[in-house]
Amino acid sequence: MTASWNLNKTSINLSYSYESLVGLLSCISKNESNFSQYDFAQWCDNFTMAFDEAELSPIVEIAVIIARDIESKCDLFLVNVKVHIIEQHILKKTRICHVSGK
Numbered sequence: 001m002t003a004s005w006n007l008n009k010t011s012i013n014l015s016y017s018y019e020s021l022v023g024l025l026s027c028i029s030k031n032e033s034n035f036s037q038y039d040f041a042q043w044c045d046n047f048t049m050a051f052d053e054a055e056l057s058p059i060v061e062i063a064v065i066i067a068r069d070i071e072s073k074c075d076l077f078l079v080n081v082k083v084h085i086i087e088q089h090i091l092k093k094t095r096i097c098h099v100s101g102k
Contacts, residue, residue: 008042016050018063041074
């Protein structure tokens with residue numbers, strides 16, 4: 001595991017292994033998860049960092065790619081939500097200024 005990385009906080013208390021990732025994905029696919037999507041994305045980020053500088057077997061390399069994709073999609077979703085909120089705030093201010101003649 002990369003010693004310089006501060007792990008994200010997550011409610012998922014599993015080791016960072018291929019088997020754990022498969023188990024989590026299985027729970028999600030069966031709609032049996034007891035954790036949030038955000039917690040899962042944080043766990044996936046930790047998973048990718050755990051193997052950041054390691055020699056990987058082909059199966060673990062694929063698992064890291066999958067986990068990185070999950071975490072990246074969550075990041076993109078959060079950025080889009082924040083952009084939407086900012087846009088709405090700007091539009092609201094613009095309408096107020098335009099109506100009041102400022």
